[in-house]
Each structure stands twice: as structure tokens, then as C-alpha cells.
Amino acid sequence: MDTSRRTVLAAAAATGLMAAATGTAYASGGRQPVRELFGTLADGTKVHRWTLQNGGTRLKVLSYGGIVQSLEIPDRRGRYANVSLGFDDLDAYVSSSPYFGALIGRYGNRIGGGRFTLDGEEYRLSVNDGQNSLHGGAEGFDKRVWDVEPFTDRTGVGLVLRYVSADGEMGYPGTLKVAVTYTLTPRGDWRIDYTATTDRATVVNLTNHTYYNLAGEGAGDILGHELRLAASRYTPADATLIPTGELAGVAGTPFDFRQRKRIGDGIRTAHPQLVLAKGYDHNWVLDKGVTDRPQPVAWLRDPQSGRTMTIATTEPGVQFYSGNFLDGTLAGPSGRTYRQGDGLCLETQHFPDSPNRPAFPSTVLRPGGTYRSTTVHGFSAR
Numbered sequence: 196m197d198t199s200r201r202t203v204l205a206a207a208a209a210t211g212l213m214a215a216a217t218g219t220a221y222a223s224g225g226r227q228p229v230r231e232l233f234g235t236l237a238d239g240t241k242v243h244r245w246t247l248q249n250g251g252t253r254l255k256v257l258s259y260g261g262i263v264q265s266l267e268i269p270d271r272r273g274r275y276a277n278v279s280l281g282f283d284d285l286d287a288y289v290s291s292s293p294y295f296g297a298l299i300g301r302y303g304n305r306i307g308g309g310r311f312t313l314d315g316e317e318y319r320l321s322v323n324d325g326q327n328s329l330h331g332g333a334e335g336f337d338k339r340v341w342d343v344e345p346f347t348d349r350t351g352v353g354l355v356l357r358y359v360s361a362d363g364e365m366g367y368p369g370t371l372k373v374a375v376t377y378t379l380t381p382r383g384d385w386r387i388d389y390t391a392t393t394d395r396a397t398v399v400n401l402t403n404h405t406y407y408n409l410a411g412e413g414a415g416d417i418l419g420h421e422l423r424l425a426a427s428r429y430t431p432a433d434a435t436l437i438p439t440g441e442l443a444g445v446a447g448t449p450f451d452f453r454q455r456k457r458i459g460d461g462i463r464t465a466h467p468q469l470v471l472a473k474g475y476d477h478n479w480v481l482d483k484g485v486t487d488r489p490q491p492v493a494w495l496r497d498p499q500s501g502r503t504m505t506i507a508t509t510e511p512g513v514q515f516y517s518g519n520f521l522d523g524t525l526a527g528p529s530g531r532t533y534r535q536g537d538g539l540c541l542e543t544q545h546f547p548d549s550p551n552r553p554a555f556p557s558t559v560l561r562p563g564g565t566y567r568s569t570t571v572h573g574f575s576a577r
């Protein structure tokens with residue numbers, strides 16, 4: 196090896212670019228994450244947008260809220276579309292986003308009455324959904340600026356997002372140190388690994404709130420999408436969408452997605468649970484339960500484009516929300532407005548209101564323990 200080449204390699208290794216220089220992560224088309232300025236918050240904080248590309252998938256992520264601002268995947272003829280609802284400017288995310296693409300915490304979904312008791316002490320949370328606390332309260336993790344560190348290694352191309360939630364923030368006990376890794380793998384899967392530790396007993400339930408439309412954002416509704424969910428039961432809810440505690444069987448109801456089914460087939464059924472939620476907005480109890488490794492639980496396909504997404508998770512539940520509250524008042528990057536059912540969420544999670552339901556899988560995290568959760572989204576087209 197001549198001296199100049201050795202010098203270049205030494206410099207590359209010293210600056211952490213060795214993987215890039217040796218080409219390992221580029222074999223499948225991966226590139227170093229690229230950062231650009233996306234906007235500036237009222238207090239002067241700069242918000243960046245990171246672009247990740249690997250294995251035929253492109254993901255754009257904001258340091259604000261860990262928001263997936265764009266997810267581009269090809270259809271069966273190789274034509275790309277952004278399949279996630281969102282905005283192209285920061286102000287819209289700050290002022291009016293129904294959690295488009297966001298990282299949700301400290302507790303995804305609802306906690307009834309905005310309160311819970313842990314080790315004999317009652318905690319009162321930020322209430323932002325009638326009497327309930329939704330998605331971590333008025334200023335949840337979706338409204339925080341995350342510290343972002345890019346990486347390129349054998350696992351793929353990605354970002355580690357970090358946030359420290361102070362003791363008492365939004366009413367939750369314990370300083371929570373959170374790290375969320377978004378990886379685009381060499382085969383183009385989008386993998387999310389969540390970890391958290393605490394210095395006092397607390398509750399944790401982290402998820403991502405991307406709204407999918409596999410035909411492309413702004414392309415119309417998702418009623419023609421086909422869905423399969425590996426769940427024989429779901430958690431019926433009261434009028435404020437807090438689980439009643441019952442684990443009800445899906446057999447013979449519009450909640451049965453054990454065989455793939457068009458979402459539109461049952462959504463207008465006058466089933467009391469569909470009436471109160473204005474569509475699907477429920478937690479499915481995954482048959483596999485909590486697992487150490489992610490296992491396949493959901494399959495979603497747009498028959499027109501052929502775009503297909505599979506979801507594997509370690510979590511015991513998934514909230515299938517059919518975009519019921521989109522009302523035509525928000526417009527996406529395409530310039531088209533989002534109306535009811537124009538996108539759907541599949542939020543892997545522990546069950547809503549678990550801190551008040553001892554019979555549900557526990558969401559308690561104690562000092563010395565580590566919260567871990569993984570969800571993998573796979574994409575194909577056929």
C-alpha cells in the first residue's frame with residue numbers, strides 16, 4: 196500500500212468513517228446520513244432533518260419529536276412515493292400536528308383520569324384529552340428536541356436519538372434517560388429500538404405514531420388497504436377510549452383481522468365500539484404476548500400499488516387507528532388535505548391505561564432495570 200493511501204485510511208479511521216471507506220454499509224446502496232436545517236423554533240433552537248437511505252428505502256427524520264417526516268418506498272413498478280402523512284414545514288408540526296410521524300412518550304396512548312398510583316403514591320399527569328392524559332401529556336416526547344447521533348455500520352444506516360425527561364415532567368416520577376435508534380437495514384427495513392432507564396420507579400410505554408397510506412400521502416383514503424393482525428382479542432373501550440378491562444374476542448366482529456381483510460369492509464358497521472371511536476381506534480391483544488425478539492404481528496397492503504408493509508415487534512399490543520379525527524383542515528406536502536381515513540396508524544405498545552390495570556402486562560420501570568422495545572417495519576411490493 197502506498198503511503199498516501201495509508202494516510203487516507205488512517206484519517207478515515209480516525210474520523211470514524213472506516214465503515215464508509217471500506218464500503219461495508221454501502222454494499223446495498225446505503226449512504227451516510229445527511230443533515231440539513233429544517234427550521235427554527237420560537238426560542239431559537241435549530242431543528243434538523245436527517246435523510247437515511249439504504250436497501251431501497253428512504254427515511255427523513257426531524258430532531259424535533261423524532262418525527263418521521265417522509266418515508267419513501269417503491270411500488271411494484273419501482274415508482275417511489277412518500278407513504279407517511281406529514282408536513283413540509285416546522286411550524287405546522289409545532290402548531291397543529293396530530294402526532295404525524297412522532298416518537299411518543301413517556302406513555303403512548305391514554306391513562307384514564309390522568310392519574311395512577313405506584314408504590315402507594317398517586318401521580319397526577321398533564322391532562323390533554325378530556326379528563327385523560329394522551330401520548331405523554333400536553334408536551335410529550337413528540338414536542339421535544341432530541342439529540343441526534345448518526346451512524347453507519349454493519350447493521351445499516353441510522354440515527355440514535357436521545358432525550359432526558361426530567362423527574363416530574365408532565366407529572367411522571369423519575370428522571371428518564373431515553374435512547375431510540377432508527378436503523379435502515381441493508382434490506383431496507385426500518386427498525387426501531389427503544390431503551391430507557393430511570394432513577395425512580397415510573398411507567399414507560401414508547402411508540403412511533405406514523406400515519407401510513409401505502410398509495411402515497413394525499414392519495415385518498417386507506418379503506419381499500421388490506422390488513423392482517425395476529426390477534427384474537429382486543430381491548431374494548433369506554434366513551435373516552437379508556438379500556439374497560441375486558442379482553443374481548445374478535446371472532447364474528449368487525450375487529451377480526453386474523454385473515455387479511457379490506458379495512459373498508461367492516462368500518463361502517465354499527466358495532467358500538469366502532470360508533471364510539473368513529474372507526475377503528477383500539478388496542479389489539481397480540482396472540483404472541485411480550486417477546487424478547489420481534490415477531491411478525493401485522494401485514495398491510497395497498498392492492499393498487501402493491502406496496503406492502505409487515506410489522507414485527509416485541510410488544511404485546513398494537514393500536515390500530517384509522518385516522519378518524521382527520522377532518523380536512525390539514526394539508527400535506529402534496530398540497531392535498533387530509534380527510535377522515537386518509538392514513539392509518541399501527542402503534543406497537545403496551546395496552547392503554549396499564550398503570551391503572553394490574554391485570555394488563557406491566558409498564559413499570561424501576562431503577563437498575565432497562566426498558567427495551569423493538570419494532571421492525573419491512574417493505575416490499577408485489
Ligand code: BGC
Pocket residue numbers: 293294304436476477514516520540542
Ligand atoms: C389515538 C387516537 C388519537 C390519535 C391522535 C391515536 O394513537 O388512539 O385516539 O386521536 O392518536 O391523533
